[in-house]
Amino acid sequence: MFWRLLKLGTMKRCPNCGHSPLFNGYLTVRPICDGCGLDFQTIRSDDMPAYFTIAIVGHLLLPLIYWMEVNYHLSMGLHFSIWLPATIILTLGMLPSIKGIAMGIVWYTLPKQPSEVRTRKRHKLTDKKNYKN
Numbered sequence: 200m201f202w203r204l205l206k207l208g209t210m211k212r213c214p215n216c217g218h219s220p221l222f223n224g225y226l227t228v229r230p231i232c233d234g235c236g237l238d239f240q241t242i243r244s245d246d247m248p249a250y251f252t253i254a255i256v257g258h259l260l261l262p263l264i265y266w267m268e269v270n271y272h273l274s275m276g277l278h279f280s281i282w283l284p285a286t287i288i289l290t291l292g293m294l295p296s297i298k299g300i301a302m303g304i305v306w307y308t309l310p311k312q313p314s315e316v317r318t319r320k321r322h323k324l325t326d327k328k329n330y331k332n
C-alpha cells in the first residue's frame with residue numbers, strides 16, 4: 200500500500216482510485232475525485248509537504264554545496280548564483296508531488312466512514328498482490 204500511495208502521490212492522483220488529479224493548477228486541491236467521489240477537502244496535509252520538501256532539498260543540496268566549497272573555493276556570488284536557483288527549482292518542482300504523497304498518507308491514516316471502507320476493500324481486491332492470495 201505504501202508504494203501505491205507513493206506512486207499515486209508522485210503522479211498527483213487520487214489516493215483511492217488513481218483516476219482523478221488531486222490539484223487544480225499548482226497546489227489547489229480539487230473538491231472531490233471525479234472517479235470515486237472521494238472528498239479531497241477532508242484530506243488535510245497542512246505543513247507536512249513543506250517540511251518534507253525542505254528536508255529533502257536540504258539533504259540533496261547541502262552535501263553538494265559543501266563539496267563545491269571544499270574542492271573549488273567558489274566566491275559567495277558564484278555560490279549564490281548556482282545554489283539559489285537550484286534550491287528554488289528543486290523546491291517548486293518537488294512540492295506538488297510531495298503534497299500528493301502527504302495527502303495519500305493522511306487519507307490512508309484517516310478513520311474511515313462505512314461507505315469509504317467498502318470502497319477501500321473493493322480496491323484491495325483489484326490489487327495484484329492481494330488478488331493472488
Ligand SMILES: [Zn+2]
Pocket residue numbers: 213214215216217218219232233234235236237
Ligand atoms: Zn478517486
